[in-house]
Amino acid sequence: MLSTGCLSRQPGEQQEVAPDTTQTEAARGPRCEASPARAIALLRPPPEAGACGLALERDGEGERQLLVRPVPREGEPEPSPIARGVAPEACGSALEFCELWGVSDALGPIVLASVRGHESEMPIQVYVGWAAGDRLVFAQSWYGLSSVMDHTRIGPPWVLAPFDCGGELMLLPTGRLPESKVELADADLVALAGQWAVGEDGLSAPPATAATTDPSTCRAILPALP
Known part of the structure; x- marks a missing residue:
């Protein structure tokens, strides 16, 4: 008769152990629905966020209209948009002149609109977009004279970049090219540093007074600058 207690193993007998998939599943992240065919870009969160x-x-309500909505987990219904707005005019009525991409951050969506140039693959302007409440707005990030390499304009040494400063989104001057180590940021760029607002026209508006916040005291939202 078999005992209901533990079964003893014979010497040399191997015991099969089920693999521990806990860490493997966690590393894979959540199971998410495929991004819809109408999506222009997927704004990915950092791996540790555990989100989709x-x-x-594109928002079908007009030219250059955009919307941002969460990507649902597998089996969940499609969520409503969290922000709507208009792409920069330089992108063209059908967004044909821009490449759009970005990230999903703790402060919300951060969208980059890179305006294609005619001389090379290097953009001629880059706009930074973010959600101010339920409004998606953009601000120009390149100011000043463009540097030149191999007879090609490669953009300015300094740009406005998004930072998380104590839980507030701020656009601050940031070095983009090696020249920034020996050249000061353009005065027009410095004057636009700080927390931007949304004007009565629904577009982004620079701060009334430039911020003097040191970017090294804040968290950079973008891993690299275009």
Whole structure:
């Protein structure tokens, strides 16, 4: 008769152990629905966020209209948009002149609109977009004279970049090229540093007074600058 207690193993007998998939499943992250075909870009969150990210989509209500909505987990219904707005005019009525991408951050969506140039693959302007409440707004990030390399304009040494400063989104001057180590930021760029607002026209508006916040005291939202 078999005992209901533990079964003893014979010497040399191997015991099969089920693999521990806990860490493997965690590393894979959440199971997410595929981004919709109408999506322009998937704004991915950092791996540690454990979220599915956000989808940047065309909004069918007009030219250059965009919306951002969360990507649902597998089996969940499609969420409502969290922000709507208008892409920069330089992108063209059908967004044909821009490449759009970005990230999903703790402060919300951060969208980059890179305006294609005619001389090379290097953009001629880059706009930074973010959600101010339920409004998606953009601000120009390149100011000043462009540097030149191999007879090609490669953009300015300094740009406005998004930072998390104590839980507030701020656009601050940041060095983009090696020249920034020996050249000061353009005065027009410095004057635009700080927390931007949304004007009565629904577009982004620079701060009334430039911030003097040191970017090294804040968290950089973008891993690299275009």
